[in-house]
Amino acid sequence: MQTDLFELPVSGLVAGVDEVGRGPLCGPVITAAVILDPARPVEGLKDSKKLTEKKREALAVQIRERALAWCVARADVEEIDQLNILHATMLAMRRAVEGLSIQPELALIDGNRCPQLAVPCQAVVKGDDRVQAIAAASILAKVTRDHEMLELDRQYPGYGIAGHKGYPTPQHLLALQQLGATPIHRRSFKPVQLALQAGPV
Structure with a gap:
């Protein structure tokens, strides 16, 4: 994974932010924000869509254990229908960043849009392939949403x-x-x- 594509304006705490679930017809959109610890690296981070389910699950455990801070957030179906999927996703991303136990100096957002945040942010196209913290966020969001969808499958069979x-x-x-x-x-x-x-x- 290439992380040298960015000359970051800060040398301190950087959060990676990503979402899962914009395209589905049902369920929430899930977001995550992660501040990785350089002293406790997580090997094998990449876009969650390019990992097997087993590998995602294993990496999610490591991310939660080793990251300086992480937060998973959401926008529910009612918010998606009320706001539209783009604005609901931006809201969920903001919730993830605001939910971090440590405030980052910069948030790197996967994609081409930034939510309104209290900290500086930068959109990174294909960021889950280019920035490790965004890849970590994509993994946490994907694992969380997949677990929720399994539960919803039990509630709504067929x-x-x-x-x-x-x-x-x-x-x-x-x-x-x-x-x-x-x-x-x-x-x-x-x-x-x-x-x-x-x-x-």
């Missing part, structure tokens, strides 16, 4: 949530058509709206 994690797969879209939307489905998303309009088959 949709296959454990497999697709809420993303609009053919199986999920068919289940929406046949079973209708649940309270965890995002009403502001077009496929959910169409399923609600059509009603159960």
Whole structure:
């Protein structure tokens, strides 16, 4: 992982921030902020999407144990529908940074937009591949959301949530058509709206 792509304006505490769950039709968007400890490095950090589930789980344990500070936050379905997914994601990112036990001097945000923060921030396109702290945040967010989706699959069987994690797969879209939307489905998303309009088959 390349971390020399940035001339950071600070030499002190830098938080990496990332999100998981913008695209799914159901469930929350989960964010995480992580300040890594240079004295206790975590080996093997990279974009959570490029890791196996087993590797993500193992790295998440190390991140929680070794990071100087970390926080996982969220925006729920109601907030997503009320604010829209972009603003809900920015809100959840802000919550993650504000929830850190140590205030960073800079927050590096994966993507091309920064939330409104009390600390300076910089957006980093493909940051989960380029900045270790962002990769760590992506892993914590992914592991947390996947666990939540497994629980939601037990609460709402028949949709296959454990497999697709809420993303609009053919199986999920068919289940929406046949079973209708649940309270965890995002009403502001077009496929959910169409399923609600059509009603159960």
